[in-house]
Amino acid sequence: MIRTLLALNGALIRGALAFVLTTQDDIEVVAEVDRAEDIGTALRMQRPDVAVADVSLFGAGVLSTAVASSEPLPVLVLVDPRRPRVLGDALRARCQRLGFLGSDVAPERVVEAVRRLACGGSVMDADLVVAALSRDNPLTEREVEVLEIAAEGWPVVEIASKLSLSAGTVRNHLSRIAGKTGARTRIEAIRIAREKGWI
Known part of the structure; x- marks a missing residue:
């Protein structure tokens, strides 16, 4: 039995995926969480074999911590196909125990991916890889950080x-961001950067 943790935002989506997974004879959903601060407790208490996580909720840093532990946990990361930047970051960091699928894939592909990761296999959505590697982000890492916080x-x-x-430094970053995106306002810069998959 593959013990699975679901770390996904949105009760409806999480519940629907949990239902699909639990109809499989070899998969058991042992925990469902929707907050980053709950994932550590769920990992310790339930000791899952695989996690399925929405990267927009937990971020690459939390996932990297999970796979870098002494007993690395395979994590299937669901990525918004319009925002593949996190996949590009993970590919460059060479994270070994992460699998990636678009968040818009059919549930059957998630089931198959959970099984592959549990057996030590790899999962990589080819369309996501192409999108991640082909989108050149003109923003520096610091500018991305500034814009992501500004977006909140x-x-x-x-x-x-x-x-x-x-x-003053933040204002300078925002000014350079506006120049690079061609935006007239911070709101417009945020919108453009999101549409391009830069944040």
Whole structure:
């Protein structure tokens, strides 16, 4: 029996996937979480064989921690095909125990991927790989950090505090971001960067 943890945002999607997985004779859903702070507890208490995670909820850092532990856990990462940047980051970091599928795939592909990862196999959506490697992001890593925090609605002073920067430096980053995206406002820069898959 493949003990599976679901770390997904949205009760409806998580519940539907849990239903599909539990109809399989060889898969058992042992935990469902929708907050990053709950994943560690679920891992310790339920000791799953595989996790299925929505990267937009947990982020690559949390997933990398899971696969870098002394007993690495295979994680199937569901990635929004319109925002494949995280896949590009993982490919460059050479994460060994991560599998990737688009979040819009048929449930049967998730079932198959869980089985493959549990057996030590690999899972990689070819369309995601092409998208991740073909989208050149003109923003620096720091500019991406600034824009991601700005996208949450934080003012310049709060962005500066969160990144241990001066407010002037944050304004400079936002100005360069506007130039690189061709945006006239911060909101427009955020929209363009999301559409391009840069954040």
